[in-house]
Amino acid sequence: MGAATLGALVLLTFFVIRLAPGGPFSGNRRISPEIIANIERAYHLDEPIVMQFARYVWGLVRLDFGPSTRFRDYDVGDILAAGLPYSMVIGFWAMLLATIVGVALGIAGALRRNGFTDYAAGIVGVTGIAVPLFVLAPLMQVFFALRLDWFPVGGWNDGWRSVVLPVVALALPNIAYISRLTRTAMVETLRDNYIRTARAKGIGPARVVWHHAMTGALLPVIAYLGPATAATITGSILIETIFALPGIGRHFVDAALNRDYPLVMGITITYGGFLIVFNIVTDLIRGWLDPRVRDGG
Amino acid sequence: MAADIRDSAAEVPPDRPESTLRLQFRRFRQNRLAMAGVVVLALIVLACFLGPYAFPFTGQDADFDAIGQGIDLFSAHPFGTDDFGRDLLVRVLEGGQVSLTIGFVGALTAGVIGVLYGAVAGYAGGRTDAWMMRAVEVLYGFPYVILVILLSLLLGGGNLALFAAIVFTLWLTPAVIVRALAQSLSRREFVEAARAGGMTATQIVLTHIVPNTMPVVIVYGSLLVPEVILAESFLSFLGIGIKEPQASWGNLIQIGTSAMSTDLRLLMLPATLLALVLFCLNFIADGLRDAFDPNDR
Numbered sequence: 298m299g300a301a302t303l304g305a306l307v308l309l310t311f312f313v314i315r316l317a318p319g320g321p322f323s324g325n326r327r328i329s330p331e332i333i334a335n336i337e338r339a340y341h342l343d344e345p346i347v348m349q350f351a352r353y354v355w356g357l358v359r360l361d362f363g364p365s366t367r368f369r370d371y372d373v374g375d376i377l378a379a380g381l382p383y384s385m386v387i388g389f390w391a392m393l394l395a396t397i398v399g400v401a402l403g404i405a406g407a408l409r410r411n412g413f414t415d416y417a418a419g420i421v422g423v424t425g426i427a428v429p430l431f432v433l434a435p436l437m438q439v440f441f442a443l444r445l446d447w448f449p450v451g452g453w454n455d456g457w458r459s460v461v462l463p464v465v466a467l468a469l470p471n472i473a474y475i476s477r478l479t480r481t482a483m484v485e486t487l488r489d490n491y492i493r494t495a496r497a498k499g500i501g502p503a504r505v506v507w508h509h510a511m512t513g514a515l516l517p518v519i520a521y522l523g524p525a526t527a528a529t530i531t532g533s534i535l536i537e538t539i540f541a542l543p544g545i546g547r548h549f550v551d552a553a554l555n556r557d558y559p560l561v562m563g564i565t566i567t568y569g570g571f572l573i574v575f576n577i578v579t580d581l582i583r584g585w586l587d588p589r590v591r592d593g594g
Numbered sequence: 595m596a597a598d599i600r601d602s603a604a605e606v607p608p609d610r611p612e613s614t615l616r617l618q619f620r621r622f623r624q625n626r627l628a629m630a631g632v633v634v635l636a637l638i639v640l641a642c643f644l645g646p647y648a649f650p651f652t653g654q655d656a657d658f659d660a661i662g663q664g665i666d667l668f669s670a671h672p673f674g675t676d677d678f679g680r681d682l683l684v685r686v687l688e689g690g691q692v693s694l695t696i697g698f699v700g701a702l703t704a705g706v707i708g709v710l711y712g713a714v715a716g717y718a719g720g721r722t723d724a725w726m727m728r729a730v731e732v733l734y735g736f737p738y739v740i741l742v743i744l745l746s747l748l749l750g751g752g753n754l755a756l757f758a759a760i761v762f763t764l765w766l767t768p769a770v771i772v773r774a775l776a777q778s779l780s781r782r783e784f785v786e787a788a789r790a791g792g793m794t795a796t797q798i799v800l801t802h803i804v805p806n807t808m809p810v811v812i813v814y815g816s817l818l819v820p821e822v823i824l825a826e827s828f829l830s831f832l833g834i835g836i837k838e839p840q841a842s843w844g845n846l847i848q849i850g851t852s853a854m855s856t857d858l859r860l861l862m863l864p865a866t867l868l869a870l871v872l873f874c875l876n877f878i879a880d881g882l883r884d885a886f887d888p889n890d891r
Contacts, residue, residue, distance in 0.1 A: 301728075302728075302731055302732055302735055303735070305728075305732040306732055306735045306736065309732065309736075310736070310740075310744075313744050313748065314744055316748055317744055317747035317748045318747060318748075318750070423873060423876055423877075426820075426872070426876055427820070427869050427872035427873045427876055428865075428869045428872070429824055429827065429828065429847075429868065429869070429872070431827075431828065431831045431844075431847060431848075431851070432847060432861070432865040432868070432869065435851040435854055435861065436854075436861075438854075439854055439858065524734075534739055534832065535828070535831075535832075538832070539851075549737055549739045549740055550739055550743065550832055550834065552740075553739070553740050553743035553744060553747075554743060554834070561740060561744075564737060564740065565735075565736065565737060565740060568735070568736075568737040569735040569736070569737075572734070572735055573735070
């Protein structure tokens with residue numbers, strides 16, 4: 298299932314990017330046609346497109362993404378391997394922070410509906426959704442880096458301090474979504490019959506929330522976390538651009554604009570692969586958590 | 595006999611239950627936050643589309659006597675000018691025209707495409723449905739930015755290509771939602787009756803399936819508007835959306851962030867308006883959701 302989707306993705310990207318006008322070597326500099334022909338021959342761009350595709354797929358089978366047409370002497374595999382660790386570190390901590398804070402806010406809001414925490418969480422939620430990252434992140438740079446000088450403005454040379462701002466910025470919109478999802482799901486679950494049964498049996502309120510309602514409330518959150526984590530870990534384009542991080546996020550835009558065919562393919566495959574893997578993991582966790590699915594009901 | 599009928603007609607209970615739509619509308623109007631959203635949004639729309647006429651210059655006219663002027667509410671340029679001497683307020687208002695138009699028209703287009711696609715897939719069922727949803731899944735697998743860039747390259751660049759690309763990436767979620775609804779609707783008795791009565795599949799989809807998905811579509815569609823606006827400004831911020839000298843909130847914010855360490859004014863005006871619009875749209879969406887589905891709260 299996942300493999301078929303990935304295959305279709307490869308096929309589609311391969312042909313669509315070649316349909317787009319311009320090529321990897323049609324820059325502003327005027328180069329004589331012979332040289333271009335030579336370069337294209339070196340990258341096998343002169344072959345019939347079906348041959349190119351066969352060659353590419355054969356490379357993929359051997360886990361070879363081919364050479365980048367933009368960064369000479371670099372393989373796409375190398376570029377991805379160089380950037381991915383940074384994106385994964387940022388993405389991992391951001392999602393961890395977002396899940397913990399988001400779920401906590403959501404539950405607090407659901408337990409004391411229309412109380413102070415609920416309103417505070419609501420404000421955080423709406424702000425996280427309504428104030429775009431590309432406004433929030435620069436403002437954080439101005440206040441926490443330039444004015445207060447707590448953290449560096451960008452880059453990766455300050456140890457943990459250079460990770461804080463990007464992680465928080467990346468986590469905020471996710472906190473907003475997760476807290477809203479948790480709150481809605483928790484409110485709904487607390488109305489369910491099995492919760493009433495548990496209460497009627499005399500189980501204490503804390504245990505009802507943590508042991509009984511938690512499962513139901515977390516299901517939609519986990520469904521959201523799958524694709525969101527895949528997207529975050531494979532690089533947030535904005536965050537990596539704004540904070541000048543060496544992850545793979547910036548390649549998303551550059552590769553497509555430079556018509557770096559192999560790099561676009563590599564990024565699409567990485568992203569699609571992560572997405573599929575995380576969706577499978579999500580489904581497994583949900584199946585394991587949800588008794589209705591677990592017992593084949 | 596005739597008198598009987600007249601009598602029973604007169605006996606229609608005076609407190610006839612309100613129509614659902616009326617009730618929903620009334621519930622929406624009682625939601626203060628949502629109504630405030632409507633009012634503020636209307637004011638911003640009016641300001642963006644009428645405001646620029648109040649000034650003797652357009653956002654592309656440079657005033658060489660007032661380059662980089664700061665905020666001075668009682669001068670010709672109340673919020674100052676940018677590095678080229680162009681009036682900031684007028685540029686932000688003109689940018690709002692672009693962003694708002696793309697937002698509303700884009701959400702409408704994406705919504706219509708998604709509803710039709712989802713309704714057809716859900717009603718048809720079986721193999722058609724499986725293939726149609728497979729296609730959606732593949733498109734979901736694409737990294738969003740790469741898809742947008744490829745599409746706008748394919749369509750020859752320009753604002754229309756950008757618009758088409760945004761719509762193309764945003765019709766997927768409505769399609770999935772409507773498909774699930776259509777699937778359960780197609781098993782209902784009234785659809786069965788319509789089929790037995792000899793209606794064609796096209797007629798059933800258009801007159802029975804689509805109208806019945808509307809409440810959910812309206813709620814979701816109202817969230818689509820901020821999404822489109824955000825997508826446009828996100829892409830313009832990255833430099834692949836609306837291009838200078840034409841203003842949009844995205845590229846104005848981008849200019850603002852590059853000057854933010856010295857002058858926050860260029861960032862704050864467009865960012866505040868964008869955030870305000872997104873706030874309003876989210877409040878309106880919340881209000882609609884509460885009005886259509888009171889159990890959710």
